[in-house]
Amino acid sequence: MLAAEPIYLLFDIAIVGRLGALPLAGLAIGGLILATLSSQMTFLSYGTTARSARFFGAGDRPSAVGEGLQATWLALGLGALIVIVVQAAAVPLVSALAGASEGGEIADEALPWVRIAIFGVPAILISAAGNGWMRGVQDTVRPLRYVVTGFALSAVLCPLLVYGWLGMPRLGLEGSAVANLIGQWLAALFFLRALVVERVSWRIEPTVLREQVVLGRDLLLRTLAFQACFVSAGAVAARFGAAAVAAHQVVLQLWNFLALVLDSLAIAAQSLVGAALGAGQLSHAKSVAWRVTIFSTLASGLLAGVFAVGASVIPSVFTDDRSVLDAIGIPWWFMVAQLPVAGIVFALDGVLLGAGDAKFMRNATLISALVGFLPLIWLSLAYGWGLLGIWAGLSTFMVLRLVFVGWRAFSGRWLVPGTA
Numbered sequence: 366m367l368a369a370e371p372i373y374l375l376f377d378i379a380i381v382g383r384l385g386a387l388p389l390a391g392l393a394i395g396g397l398i399l400a401t402l403s404s405q406m407t408f409l410s411y412g413t414t415a416r417s418a419r420f421f422g423a424g425d426r427p428s429a430v431g432e433g434l435q436a437t438w439l440a441l442g443l444g445a446l447i448v449i450v451v452q453a454a455a456v457p458l459v460s461a462l463a464g465a466s467e468g469g470e471i472a473d474e475a476l477p478w479v480r481i482a483i484f485g486v487p488a489i490l491i492s493a494a495g496n497g498w499m500r501g502v503q504d505t506v507r508p509l510r511y512v513v514t515g516f517a518l519s520a521v522l523c524p525l526l527v528y529g530w531l532g533m534p535r536l537g538l539e540g541s542a543v544a545n546l547i548g549q550w551l552a553a554l555f556f557l558r559a560l561v562v563e564r565v566s567w568r569i570e571p572t573v574l575r576e577q578v579v580l581g582r583d584l585l586l587r588t589l590a591f592q593a594c595f596v597s598a599g600a601v602a603a604r605f606g607a608a609a610v611a612a613h614q615v616v617l618q619l620w621n622f623l624a625l626v627l628d629s630l631a632i633a634a635q636s637l638v639g640a641a642l643g644a645g646q647l648s649h650a651k652s653v654a655w656r657v658t659i660f661s662t663l664a665s666g667l668l669a670g671v672f673a674v675g676a677s678v679i680p681s682v683f684t685d686d687r688s689v690l691d692a693i694g695i696p697w698w699f700m701v702a703q704l705p706v707a708g709i710v711f712a713l714d715g716v717l718l719g720a721g722d723a724k725f726m727r728n729a730t731l732i733s734a735l736v737g738f739l740p741l742i743w744l745s746l747a748y749g750w751g752l753l754g755i756w757a758g759l760s761t762f763m764v765l766r767l768v769f770v771g772w773r774a775f776s777g778r779w780l781v782p783g784t785a
Contacts, residue, residue, distance in 0.1 A: 375618050375683075376520055377541040380527050382615075382684030388538045389684060390607040391474025393614030394463050395542070397599040398475075399482050400621070401592045402447055403489040408585055409436050409443075410493040410500075411635070412577060415721045417501020418639025422646075426502060430563045433498020435573045437560060440494045444487025451483045462600050471607060474538060481542035488546075488553035495556030500636045511555035519548025583723035590734040594762065597739060598755045601746045612692035613752060615683045620700050623668055627708055630661045631715025638719030645782040654716040654774060658709060665708025673701045692752065699756035706763050713770040720779040729769035737761035 381392050413436040420429040459479060463472035496508045522544035529535025536543065602613040634657040641650035672679065680693045717726055738758045745754025773779060
């Protein structure tokens with residue numbers, strides 16, 4: 366389910382890429398804003414799974430579902446706030462990211478897309494909260510069905526609205542935003558209906574909300590470190606022109622998608638580890654951790670091989686613009702090289718998040734970002750290294766994270782039983 370937003374954006378890239386480098390660059394900036402804001406709230410999913418799973422493992426399903434309900438209230442409130450703030454600050458925000466590249470035309474392309482797409486953020490957050498509690502109670506089928514249905518509707522509408530097929534209005538880049546908005550809200554309505562079916566009280570519980578916010582604080586700071594890096598990378602790439610930022614966007618969205626595909630194993634670990642710790646089964650929690658890490662490492666190696674073999678073919682699925690395709694080579698091979706490392710990192714991320722080890726994850730990510738990723742991004746701008754420097758920064762970031770989470774997993778300090 367967490368791969369939903371990257372899938373929406375990947376599909377958009379494949380459709381919008383046929384409009385040329387400039388609309389694709391506009392989508393890159395707009396997509397960066399939407400992905401940054403929605404992913405900042407991943408604690409609604411990750412934190413809810415960890416807390417719900419522990420209650421479920423202890424045999425208390427009502428409390429597990431109640432965590433999801435309170436997370437949904439948070440999603441509605443935070444989503445509404447984000448919409449208001451972004452609508453008010455859209456012009457300076459887009460301009461700051463796009464800079465003066467291509468005479469300001471990238472910003473002109475991105476702004477209408479952002480103003481439409483931002484209304485999907487509350488729906489994205491509702492879906493994240495719903496997915497979180499459902500994973501916690503070991504229900505993984507319904508969330509997938511909800512998200513796939515929403516995406517399917519968006520996938521049908523996107524080309525119709527972008528190109529004006531079958532008598533639909535030809536909206537160009539804005540059509541992709543409208544299509545996404547409709548699909549996202551359809552999925553959100555399914556998740557709301559799932560809560561209604563559970564027949565839990567819809568009363569706001571300040572104590573539970575406060576505990577979720579405390580856990581969310583550490584996860585939010587962790588996500589802020591990610592997003593400071595990715596926003597900086599997008600802004601710096603835009604300074605090197607439309608082709609550079611478009612190429613960066615194509616590979617980054619593929620990277621995000623693949624990361625979240627690998628996260629499907631980490632998500633299983635998160636739910637199973639949380640439930641095992643809630644039931645006091647420490648040996649089972651440790652067994653799950655190592656099995657998931659092995660499977661994720663094998664899967665990431667396989668993916669790396671597929672994208673290495675397809676390096677000359679796969680990029681053309683997303684764009685036929687020659688300048689963009691020429692620029693893709695450098696980030697592409699960095700992505701391929703990083704995948705085996707990512708398989709281990711993401712699996713152990715899931716284990717530690719399932720154990721509620723949010724404080725350690727926060728510190729590890731902040732240090733990795735400040736030491737590895739951000740310095741190379743801004744040195745790339747200062748010395749003209751372009752996409753080479755940006756993606757070298759991402760690689761350094763991943764290696765540092767591997768060192769941190771590997772040490773933590775071997776230490777066993779995350780093996781804390783109970784529902785707290």
